[in-house]
Structures are given as structure tokens and as C-alpha cells.
Amino acid sequence: MRYRTLAWITGIWLLFLVGEMIAKYGFGNDGFGWVGIVHGWVYFVYLIFCVDLAVKARWGFGRTLATALAGTIPFLSFYVEHIRTREVKAQYGL
Structure with missing residues (x-):
């Protein structure tokens, strides 16, 4: 359960980080520098x-x-979490 929760939280913060990069490099807005720090710790x-x-x-x-x-790849943590959860549940009969 801990892995599943952190996979989702990491994926969400990674999407926020992508938004920050778009805002910074696409529109010159540097006001979201803390998003990368939070994502780093969550990761x-x-x-x-x-x-x-x-x-x-x-x-x-x-x-x-x-x-x-x-x-580290947007949306991939959601997919891999689903696959790994299904594998572990099948392997251990959960």
C-alpha cells in the first residue's frame, strides 16, 4: 500500500514539475521553483x-x-504501479 500511494503521489508531483518547466521555459515564469524540490523529496x-x-x-x-x-517519466508511474500491484497480488494470492 505504501508503494502504491507513493507511486501516485510521485506521478502527480512529476506532472506538476512538467507544468513548472512549461511555465518557466515556455512563458518565463520562475515562481514555481519549489515544485522541483518537493518532487525530489517525494521521489x-x-x-x-x-x-x-x-x-x-x-x-x-x-x-x-x-x-x-x-x-521519472510522466504518466509512467501510474501504469507501472498498476502492473506491479497486479503482479504482486497474483504472486502472493492477495
Whole structure:
């Protein structure tokens, strides 16, 4: 549940970060510098929970890395969260 929650929060903050980049580089508005900082800290916590889930679910390095990198591409964290949740539920009969 922690991983799922942080995957969604990370995805939402990443979309805010994309909006900030558009505002900054497209329109010259520098008023949203804190969004990147918040996303960075949220992503850090996401990585911790991702590794925690990977250890508990006994994922290999490739699956863990792909799941961790999903928080860096807009909309991908939502998709990967859905896939990983379905896999873990099927694997452990939850």
C-alpha cells in the first residue's frame, strides 16, 4: 500500500514539475521553483518504498530498476504501479 500511494503521489508531483518547466521555459515564469524540490523529496521516499517492496517481493535488479525509473517519466508511474500491484497480488494470492 505504501508503494502504491507513493507511486501516485510521485506521478502527480512529476506532472506538476512538467507544468513548472512549461511555465518557466515556455512563458518565463520562475515562481514555481519549489515544485522541483518537493518532487525530489517525494521521489526519494518513492525509491525507498520501491526498494522495500522489491526486497519483500524478491524482484530482480532489472524489475526493481524499471520500477524505480518509472517515477521519472510522466504518466509512467501510474501504469507501472498498476502492473506491479497486479503482479504482486497474483504472486502472493492477495
